[in-house]
Amino acid sequence: QKEVEQDPGPLSVPEGAIVSLNCTYSNSAFQYFMWYRQYSRKGPELLMYTYSSGNKEDGRFTAQVDKSSKYISLFIRDSQPSDSATYLCAMSGTGNQFYFGTGTSLTVIP
Amino acid sequence: EPEVTQTPSHQVTQMGQEVILRCVPISNHLYFYWYRQILGQKVEFLVSFYNNEISEKSEIFDDQFSVERPDGSNFTLKIRSTKLEDSAMYFCASSPTDSYGYTFGSGTRLTVV
Numbered sequence: 001q002k003e004v005e006q007d008p009g010p011l012s013v014p015e016g017a018i019v020s021l022n023c024t025y026s027n028s029a030f031q032y033f034m035w036y037r038q039y040s041r042k043g044p045e046l047l048m049y050t051y052s053s054g055n056k057e058d059g060r061f062t063a064q065v066d067k068s069s070k071y072i073s074l075f076i077r078d079s080q081p082s083d084s085a086t087y088l089c090a091m092s093g094t095g096n097q098f099y100f101g102t103g104t105s106l107t108v109i110p
Numbered sequence: 111e112p113e114v115t116q117t118p119s120h121q122v123t124q125m126g127q128e129v130i131l132r133c134v135p136i137s138n139h140l141y142f143y144w145y146r147q148i149l150g151q152k153v154e155f156l157v158s159f160y161n162n163e164i165s166e167k168s169e170i171f172d173d174q175f176s177v178e179r180p181d182g183s184n185f186t187l188k189i190r191s192t193k194l195e196d197s198a199m200y201f202c203a204s205s206p207t208d209s210y211g212y213t214f215g216s217g218t219r220l221t222v223v
């Protein structure tokens with residue numbers, strides 16, 4: 001059973017576009033949801049952290065969690081070429097283990 | 111900004127050899143983790159460590175793997191007898207609590223030949 005599903009892309013958008021990245025999951029026990037950004041051959045970098053359902057905004061980034069649909073999203077407004085990276089969703093329940101999606105490769109074209 | 115430091119950045123080893131991957135977590139963090147990422151695949155959980163003992167481990171973390179916090183700053187992952195399929199990027203991570211997002215290191219690329 002795949003715990004976390006994420007469309008690998010690749011996704012290519014023009015600079016300034018709004019980007020929507022999504023993950024679905026199967027485990028209803030998940031309650032902590034994170035988005036990481038990973039540049040090539042680097043470790044994942046935490047972007048957003050959300051507990052349970054709802055929205056969270058940080059600058060150009062907005063994370064949404066819909067637990068009833070088991071669906072999470074990351075929106076990037078006014079996308080920049082520096083946003084080009086792989087975006088990983090990750091989630092966990094009561095344990096320490098995080099379950100990652102495969103990552104979506106994003107390219108923002110100047 | 112505090113960071114998790116991993117050494118070496120790249121290690122090549124022969125099949126059957128032992129390797130030790132080293133990590134220095136963020137100093138006030140209490141929870142430590144190892145994850146791995148085989149090229150083109152998901153980041154996979156290996157083990158979590160808290161209060162000087164393993165708190166959780168995955169099926170991947172078999173008897174060939176061990177972790178240790180030999181002093182107040184280092185956190186190591188040992189692979190006793192490496193196999194070709196152990197070739198991957200190994201990430202160390204730490205967090206201040208067990209429910210907060212991790213800070214990852216830049217990883218050690220392990221190549222088993």
